[in-house]
Amino acid sequence: MGIMTGALSVRRFRVVGDLPEGFRDRFREGLQENAFKEPLTDIGKEETEGWVLTQNLLDMDFTDFTRWLFEPSYMLFALRVDKKSLPGRLVKAMLQKRCEAWAEERGVQRCPASVRTDLLEDLEYELLKKTLPRVAVTEACWHLDDQFLLLAASSDSVVDRFRKRFFNSFGLRLVPWSPLDWLQDKSSVEMMMNSAPSFLAMETE
């Protein structure tokens, strides 16, 4: 699911705050400082996240404006999130075998909990080194003139993560769009906000 290809599924946000002086350079710094960085080790289970170019998720260099700033109005970039995980049932089965081997070697019935923990750590270390991360990329298009942003995300957790990183990178807030934002007349917005359900849709609030 993306902005550039295929059927478009997006959430829309208002960007709250003024564009700073020299925003192109400021935003380039924000993107670069918060760009995706490969983890220092390949054994972590924690998530790694950061901005990447939409052209290729391995491209994290925002030096060239033309790759992410589409003059005069659009900024296109993506959030990449990597996470390594192990298949729980397989790890459990492998651990059981290692515990049995440990006990057999020593002629005892069971291996103690502390040994079991050490064996699990070793096993996870071995497997994580061989495991590729699960990679998620969420594209965003920021309309700089009209100050709205489209995010090709469906999950709330991705949206929350994106909004936090966006604020940290650009100092601007993303506020979810409401259909009431389409109404120009303030009194009309208030009337709709305070309206009771009609019989066709007896909603409980």
Add this chain to the structure above:
Amino acid sequence: MSDANEEGLPTPPHLSSEFYVWLWWESERNSARFELGEPMGQVEVWVDERLVFRRPGDTKVSAVLTGDDASTALESRAALAGGKVVEEIRLRIRRDDREYSVSLKGAAVAIQRAKLPPSGTDADESPLYDRMFHYEELEKVVAALFTVFAKARQDNNWESETLPKMKSWSQGGLAAG
């Protein structure tokens, strides 16, 4: 709107459900023609091949109707008559010679699975400009439709005329009138 609330304007969930039903009813009543005023002008809007229902106050989907005749199937009217509300509606929209297919979903009236007209961009120009032009046109049409709905809903005739007609239609009557 210049609301600075972190989570935006609070949108009562019944508004979107009512908007979807109103769109469905109006498209049948007016043979898919909607006059949206300037600058959007006239557009054609009809219910396409998907309607999703849920029970009021519930977030779980209770019925999904798909296929070419989703909006005319007895089951869809029965769902409405049975008190279910529309959670998602798939529309086909035509403006001038451009045709869009889109699902509007949930209280936020989110644009989902939008099929945009093919890009006419030159090979050396980014397709982004075309994609965004089409997205923005689609959103402006949806915004204008919502504005017409809001006006109708605030009209004095909403309770006395529009709702009874919609109710009669939802129970199997004709949309005309």
